[in-house]
Amino acid sequence: MSDLNLINTLQLKIFVTVAEERTLKAAAVKIGQTPSAISQNIKALENFLGVTLFERDSRPILLTKAGRRLFALARELLQKNDEILEAVRSEKKKYETLRLGLGESAAGSFGPQLIAELNKIITSVDVVSGLTLPLVSALMSEKIDVLLSPYPIKDEEELEREVLFQEDFVLVVKKGHEPIISEEAFQTLIISRPLIEYNQDSSDRIQADRLLRSLGQKPALHTSVSTSYLVVGLVSQLDGWSLIPPFNLWAAGLSSSEVDFYPIPGRSLTRTYWMVRKQIRNHALSQLVGEITKKVLTERFLVKMERQLPGLSRFIHVPGK
Template structure:
């Protein structure tokens, strides 16, 4: 397998279209189609199902994509190491928790882009568990996740400490313990979110089983549902400081052992040379 063929395959997989992949690679469509067909024939498998103008990746294609990501990344690293390139450049794939991306990253990303305009920043958000797997599987180069992370394959650096608060609607009375909101629905991100786990643990430690847990994709949706009286949520105070919530919601302090959570920057230990990643880590 040639690296150029793998790069074409990876681009087609990301774009889901030969036309879009050809435009991104600055190649003619016939060349991209021919190289893709040659790769399928050499491997003896079908990498994509054709659905009109869209290409849907097959299970075999998904497996190859994992290897292609790793091989292309290693090739780029080898090239940089042999050339002695130290100036950050190329693509940097950053993973971040949704709330961290909203509250903390705009300033960091803005400053980094001004200092290193030749670095192409790509941001992916998700819960901590998803992001850890994305780093391990070479989907992102580094990620901002919530502690603790016990993976020896990952290097980790603490970057800041978040203070979590309990968010309720404006009509809720004082909250000292989980029993004060025992009958409320817990609102949070999908499974794998460390803040949601912390909220569930706070309830479980008090011997209370939530009546219901509702999952959402964005923190804005969670805040809106809290304001509507649909339930309670746990979020970093920093996110709420940056939004004008008026009198629609209340923030309740939590015990220190629940409220304080460290945010870590993590990346794979077995990729020691990555100028853009290292420069980004140094920006905190």
């Protein structure tokens, strides 16, 4: 077959985009070219095919009969093109599958960036996220291969563990609240404002409860919820307070912009995030997951966190970084 009979896939992509966006300007923005370049590519495609693809005098742009026929075929061809590229490129991937468990705060923070990086070297990445204890059960029953979790599962000898990072709990109050810096101010806060905390099956709740017992103070009121979004949102709505790890604060999304955070006055409370796997599983793959996680954290996610919530990243410590 002569090269002269091969259709230009870039021109096809531009054609499909113009047909979908219905203006040259919108198509140019989406593709990242100038409207002039878009127009030239469309003209070149029309010359190659020997047909007119668009009604030039209509606004927004409309397809001709030939254009409508090509549009249906072009989308199918471009999809096949993507499938071919993905199939060939996947041969370069080092591993076939990974079943990954992510704690709630990991999934809601650096999880998307981590999964994107893992997809570059693993053909199939299946992710399960949620509370720690159900994920531990999934690991023990071999429904997942690797777990990134704040729970070390110390009493299981068949498991191997590696510290990924540590984070210091922060005291969260409604934005604009008088700064809570001294221990005296913290004690007053405990007995005067409602505590918003996680449900009893949360490992973060267990740690926070231990700290409060050590202070000998009982909160005036408290509300228990199941998600970080609700914890942080209710701190703002009820003018309450909470003790939570920084990644949970980030995972609260838009609600995190409605609160202020401080070090816990006179106290230290740390959560360690672990990578846990069974000893019989692929050691090289889990080691690679750990390395990529730390790289994503230090080079990408913590930079983003500091930009959006200045000062929060200083409460997070990645070993060796």
